[in-house]
Amino acid sequence: MKKLLGLALGILTAIGGFLDIGDLVTNGVVGSRFGLTLGWVVLVGVVGICLFAQMSGRVAAVSGRATFEIIRERLGARASMANLGASFIVNLMTLTAEIGGIALSLQLASSISPMLWMPVAAVAVWIVVWRVKFSIMENVTGLLGLTLIVFAVAVFLLHPNWLDLGSQLLGQAPKQSSESPATYWYYAIALFGAAMTPYEVFFFSSGAVEEKWTVKDLAQSRMNVLVGFPLGGILSIAIAACATIVLLPKNIAVTSLSEIALPIAQAGGKIALIIVLLGFVAATFGAALETTLSSGYTLAQYFGWSWGKFRRPARAARFHLTMIIALIIGLAVLATGVDPIAVTEFSVVFSAIALPLTYLPILIVANDPQYMGKFVNGKATNFFGMIYLVIILVASLAAIPLMIVTGAGA
Amino acid sequence: MILSDLIHKKVLDAEGTVVGNLVDVRFVIDGAPGQLLASARLHGIIVSRGTASTFLGYERNSANSPFILAKFLEWRHRGSFLVRWRDIAMIDDAVHLRASFQRLSPNLPQNRS
Numbered sequence: 001m002k003k004l005l006g007l008a009l010g011i012l013t014a015i016g017g018f019l020d021i022g023d024l025v026t027n028g029v030v031g032s033r034f035g036l037t038l039g040w041v042v043l044v045g046v047v048g049i050c051l052f053a054q055m056s057g058r059v060a061a062v063s064g065r066a067t068f069e070i071i072r073e074r075l076g077a078r079a080s081m082a083n084l085g086a087s088f089i090v091n092l093m094t095l096t097a098e099i100g101g102i103a104l105s106l107q108l109a110s111s112i113s114p115m116l117w118m119p120v121a122a123v124a125v126w127i128v129v130w131r132v133k134f135s136i137m138e139n140v141t142g143l144l145g146l147t148l149i150v151f152a153v154a155v156f157l158l159h160p161n162w163l164d165l166g167s168q169l170l171g172q173a174p175k176q177s178s179e180s181p182a183t184y185w186y187y188a189i190a191l192f193g194a195a196m197t198p199y200e201v202f203f204f205s206s207g208a209v210e211e212k213w214t215v216k217d218l219a220q221s222r223m224n225v226l227v228g229f230p231l232g233g234i235l236s237i238a239i240a241a242c243a244t245i246v247l248l249p250k251n252i253a254v255t256s257l258s259e260i261a262l263p264i265a266q267a268g269g270k271i272a273l274i275i276v277l278l279g280f281v282a283a284t285f286g287a288a289l290e291t292t293l294s295s296g297y298t299l300a301q302y303f304g305w306s307w308g309k310f311r312r313p314a315r316a317a318r319f320h321l322t323m324i325i326a327l328i329i330g331l332a333v334l335a336t337g338v339d340p341i342a343v344t345e346f347s348v349v350f351s352a353i354a355l356p357l358t359y360l361p362i363l364i365v366a367n368d369p370q371y372m373g374k375f376v377n378g379k380a381t382n383f384f385g386m387i388y389l390v391i392i393l394v395a396s397l398a399a400i401p402l403m404i405v406t407g408a409g410a
Numbered sequence: 411m412i413l414s415d416l417i418h419k420k421v422l423d424a425e426g427t428v429v430g431n432l433v434d435v436r437f438v439i440d441g442a443p444g445q446l447l448a449s450a451r452l453h454g455i456i457v458s459r460g461t462a463s464t465f466l467g468y469e470r471n472s473a474n475s476p477f478i479l480a481k482f483l484e485w486r487h488r489g490s491f492l493v494r495w496r497d498i499a500m501i502d503d504a505v506h507l508r509a510s511f512q513r514l515s516p517n518l519p520q521n522r523s
Contacts, residue, residue, distance in 0.1 A: 074466055074467060075466075076464055361466075363476065363479070364466055364467060364479070365467075367473065367475045367476060368467060368473060369472050369473070370470075370472070376475070377475065377476070382475055382476035382477075383476075385476060386476050386478055386479065
């Protein structure tokens with residue numbers, strides 16, 4: 001049990017990246033429209049985030065510095081301000097969506113209008129951020145988020161045609177699917193961007209500082225990365241698979257969270273549905289915590305304010321104030337009645353700016369012997385790091401044109 | 411004078427020809443002893459010909475990986491040089507160097523600590 005709890009940071013970080021409300025729905029949309037033909041993108045994304053999260057965790061453990069401090073130091077004020085601007089907007093949009101997502105999940109469980117749940121959700125997130133110890137927060141949300149494994153179980157309970165699923169994974173488009181290449185690649189980039197969202201490394205490295213990791217914890221950092229992110233990837237493919245098996249043949253379009261839960265209800269009945277609803281609430285709540293804290297971390301680390309939950313709120317006043325303001329803005333946006341899931345749609349654009357400006361400094365500092373001593377990157381890590389830098393750059397450049405051409409994947 | 415006043419200024423030699431842009435300054439820690447460290451003394455300025463971007467830490471001889479990135483930044487900053495503070499004649503809208511200034515290597519030698 002203790003070992004499992006030691007992995008909570010990685011699991012919570014991965015839930016925020018792969019299974020937040022936007023991704024839950026996107027995975028369902030992808031599964032119901034493209035089958036599993038985009039499965040390879042998740043694989044590419046998982047390897048990429050493992051590579052860079054491992055670097056950022058190692059830098060944090062060895063030097064005690066979180067990722068945005070490194071970005072601010074290496075890129076200088078102007079370029080890191082561009083990153084801060086883009087990352088903060090992605091953060092804020094995701095945070096807004098998550099508060100809405102908690103409300104939508106609670107609506108599925110209670111039939112009470114999401115508008116009434118939203119303030120409750122925001123206050124609950126704030127109380128946890130303000131009062132609860134970091135380790136308790138990550139353990140509870142990380143463990144409860146594991147209930148989403150029910151999606152992986154459901155794939156087996158649905159007795160799919162494994163041959164079909166397998167050939168889709170290898171790129172064979174399903175018979176019922178008729179999508180244009182531009183739409184296909186738009187979703188490919190959206191999935192890749194979701195897997196590598198910058199707030200994951202901000203949260204993971206800052207979490208490592210909160211947990212006071214040192215050189216002794218490098219093995220734990222590696223385990224966190226190697227368990228958390230692949231688990232997130234597998235679950236996101238499982239969600240797509242459930243949609244492929246049940247929704248695709250019947251031409252059911254995914255537009256909201258309830259359609260994502262349909263295959264689960266079909267596979268496991270009432271009990272599975274209860275578990276998945278719990279999972280939805282835990283995952284969106286976890287993602288809300290991750291993005292709220294990330295907004296505080298990035299701003300405080302850029303401006304050099306004192307930050308961290310290990311300090312009492314009075315000792316990190318601006319850090320806490322940032323998060324309160326972020327939550328209020330999120331609530332205000334939701335009060336306009338906007339669809340929470342649609343809010344995340346445009347985050348792809350800002351991710352395109354933030355991704356290269358986040359991962360380049362991590363790669364550079366992970367190679368800096370003055371910071372890292374003998375724990376600098378090995379040759380293989382650098383080789384793949386450079387390849388991923390190119391992939392990230394290409395995806396960034398292609399994101400905005402593809403978004404315009406496809407009308408955001410419509 | 412603060413650093414922002416200097417950064418991105420044009421650098422001219424004694425005849426008034428542009429030799430590049432000021433992209434960085436370099437300090438040495440050998441001044442009067444302080445509590446933790448000796449106080450810093452301005453040693454010189456880094457002049458770059460082509461680019462206004464920074465070295466991202468690759469001015470140090472010890473930083474050389476990832477190989478491709480290091481080579482790329484070296485190429486971006488080819489022709490950059492260090493000018494000692496005492497070789498600067500005047501600073502107004504631009505930095506004017508004395509006729510006798512020397513182009514020194516901008517690389518930082520291996521950290522001895």
